[in-house]
Amino acid sequence: MAFAFGLSFGVLAKASGMGSLAPVVMSMTTFAGSAQFAAASVIGTGGGALAAIGAASLLNTRYAPISLTVAPSLGGSWPSRLLQSQLIVDESWAVAQSGGGRVDRRTLVGAGALLWVFWVGGTTVGVLGAGFIGDPARYGLDAAFPALFLALLVALVDSRRALLAAVLGATIALALVPFSAAGVPIIAASLACLVGLWRR
Amino acid sequence: MPRGAVAPVSEVWLVVLVVGAVTVGLKAAGPVLLGGRDLPPFALRVVVLLAPALLAALVAVGIFGGDRELVLDERVAGLGAAVLALLLRAPILVVVIAAAVATALARGLT
DSSP: OOOHHHHHHHHHHHTTTOOOOOHHHHHHHHHOOHHHHHHHHHHHHOOOHHHHHHHHHHHHTTHHHHHHHHHHGGSSHHHHHHHHTTOOHHHHHTBBBBBBOOOOOHHHHHHHHHHHHHHHHHHHHHHHEEEEEEGGGGTTHHHHHHHHHHHHHHHHHOSOOOOOOOOHHHHHHHHHGGOOOOTHHHHGGGGGGGGGGGGO | OOTTTTOOOHHHHHHHHHHHHHHHHHHHHHHHHHHOOOOOOOHHHHHHTTTHHHHHHHHHHHHBHHHHHHHSSSSHHHHHHHHHHHHTTOHHHHHHHHHHHHHHHHHHHH
């Protein structure tokens, strides 16, 4: 699936006029699907570099709180922590949840590395074969990741408080979609976790 | 910009470099600064809820999000298929494939 998504990013980036090398380098370094899609589509619609950087960075600000949750699980020297932290993506982080807010380091790194290989490989194939493949949305891929997130969410909601955070997060995000730049709704939704401060 | 057009090369690389650097920094922030240490209990209570909140937001925006608007389109069929598969206790891969197939089918019909 990561391969298919990487493929669609390659196709889209190429169609947006990003050339062939830049999308692949971006997949290797940025390694965050939604931000890369956002950057490519802003460039493709002539939005300019600043808007593309803004949209993509905003989408990725969620990695600040996410990386905080991973911090207790990653030990070792700081260069090794730096390297391992780059394998954090929504999917690797989501599958590595081991309950109680803890993250399983092996799962995170293993899944992250696997996703990275497929993501970069998919992007390369997509860039090279852009001419032969049609619109990736036709294959229903845009619904595949939300479905994955939903399945992971169901497994995570183990208390009333978690359910409340989920409902609140989704509501905040949807309410903000019409009024804010891409990325803002997701970041704002992370505020829903503050219900954890409320003592019963 | 028409298909196959080329954006200014330096502009594209500026985006690639800046977004790459920002993302590397954001991902590294927690583990490099805190690595290996435990979070205080009140922080843990908040952090536990971060996953459900963010995942729910990603689902909602992924299905209903448009360009600064909420839209009802074929992705809803995908969501429906995913929910059905989850209710039937299907494995995650089946849930994901069901969503993609349902969305693609709905697109084929419309």
